[in-house]
Amino acid sequence: MKPKKQRLRFSLLSQLLGLASIAFVISAFSRGNYLINTGVGTTYAVVALLIVVLIASAIRETPFPKLRLTFFVLFSILVCLAFAFPMYISFDLRSLVETKSKARDARNQLHAVFSEDSAFANLSFSTTHRKIVYVEISGTVPNRADLDRVKQTVYERCDFVEHCFVKWRIRVRSDLRMYIAKNDDAFVPQ
Numbered sequence: 001m002k003p004k005k006q007r008l009r010f011s012l013l014s015q016l017l018g019l020a021s022i023a024f025v026i027s028a029f030s031r032g033n034y035l036i037n038t039g040v041g042t043t044y045a046v047v048a049l050l051i052v053v054l055i056a057s058a059i060r061e062t063p064f065p066k067l068r069l070t071f072f073v074l075f076s077i078l079v080c081l082a083f084a085f086p087m088y089i090s091f092d093l094r095s096l097v098e099t100k101s102k103a104r105d106a107r108n109q110l111h112a113v114f115s116e117d118s119a120f121a122n123l124s125f126s127t128t129h130r131k132i133v134y135v136e137i138s139g140t141v142p143n144r145a146d147l148d149r150v151k152q153t154v155y156e157r158c159d160f161v162e163h164c165f166v167k168w169r170i171r172v173r174s175d176l177r178m179y180i181a182k183n184d185d186a187f188v189p190q
Contacts, residue, residue, distance in 0.1 A: 032083065141170055168180060
């Protein structure tokens with residue numbers, strides 16, 4: 001039987017390793033979710049959990065398998081590097097991560113612009129990414145001056161417009177007309 005002090009130390013070490021394992025799995029999910037989507041985040045978390053189980057099973061064996069544990073640790077380091085920097089593994093992954101990043105930047109910048117002015121309160125936007133990012137801005141503004149002002153503000157303050165395709169579909173309440181434009185072209189009434 002183990003002495004009480006040794007059992008307490010082992011118990012404390014087990015708890016710390018358990019907390020580190022939980023943090024590892026959560027951070028793996030967060031990284032995958034941030035880079036691509038929730039499905040990739042879940043895949044990252046499952047792989048991280050499998051790594052934790054492999055290392056934990058190697059630690060629990062009584063003749064301590066140093067070679068196997070070393071292999072699992074090196075393998076987990078490689079997997080963590082692949083999770084952290086998937087854009088260096090494949091050009092397709094890099095392209096996907098970059099377009100997701102551009103779409104996220106576009107949403108953040110448009111949210112900041114639209115939340116500052118009450119005339120832009122009824123505007124919304126959506127992003128779609130293929131090989132490039134498509135941004136569609138739609139909604140209503142009170143008058144034609146606000147329509148021109150929102151476009152000017154977006155092109156002055158948002159740098160995503162340089163590398164995204166922007167489609168405008170905005171209704172002006174004062175004249176009850178829909179105005180459509182692509183990128184920085186002039187608005188055409190419909």
